[in-house]
Amino acid sequence: MDNETKEKFLKIALTLFGVIFLLIYPLGYVWPEGWIWHGGEGRYYLQMIIGLYAVLGIFLIMAAKNPSEHKSLISFTIWSSLVHAIIMAVQAFGDTHETGHLMGDVPALILVAVVLWYLSPRKTESQE
Numbered sequence: 001m002d003n004e005t006k007e008k009f010l011k012i013a014l015t016l017f018g019v020i021f022l023l024i025y026p027l028g029y030v031w032p033e034g035w036i037w038h039g040g041e042g043r044y045y046l047q048m049i050i051g052l053y054a055v056l057g058i059f060l061i062m063a064a065k066n067p068s069e070h071k072s073l074i075s076f077t078i079w080s081s082l083v084h085a086i087i088m089a090v091q092a093f094g095d096t097h098e099t100g101h102l103m104g105d106v107p108a109l110i111l112v113a114v115v116l117w118y119l120s121p122r123k124t125e126s127q128e
Contacts (some may be wrong), residue, residue: 003121007067010119015075017112020026021057025050034104037088068121078113078120085109 001009020027027035028046036046060077063070089106092098 006119007121010067010074010116010121011064013115013119014060014067017077017108017116018057018060018064020108021053025052031100033100035101036096037101058067074116076118078116079124081109081116082113085113 024035027034033037056077059070059073061074085106088101088109092101092106
């Protein structure tokens with residue numbers, strides 16, 4: 001895939017993932033076993049996660065206008081999504097009440113990381 005096509009798809013992916021991050025709260029009501037940890041207990045934890053992802057979602061949508069100017073945000077999104085998914089997967093394997101996350105937010109965050117990594121602009125020789 002050429003760089004122009006990748007950038008077009010990156011803009012779409014940033015917007016789409018940004019919107020999805022804004023929708024974590026409603027997703028939790030549609031499928032709580034896959035999106036809300038601890039059975040919805042610990043409202044403070046849930047509010048913090050929703051707040052963080054809402055802000056990240058807004059910034060991803062804004063970054064979609066010119067992704068090359070927001071490489072560090074995209075990189076942060078890739079790595080934080082991957083680390084978050086790994087931690088959640090380990091926790092879900094260790095707690096039978098949380099196994100729904102292995103089909104919900106865990107693969108969703110891995111998908112975010114893989115898609116953004118694949119579509120991210122690479123350094124050229126002139127940038128090194």
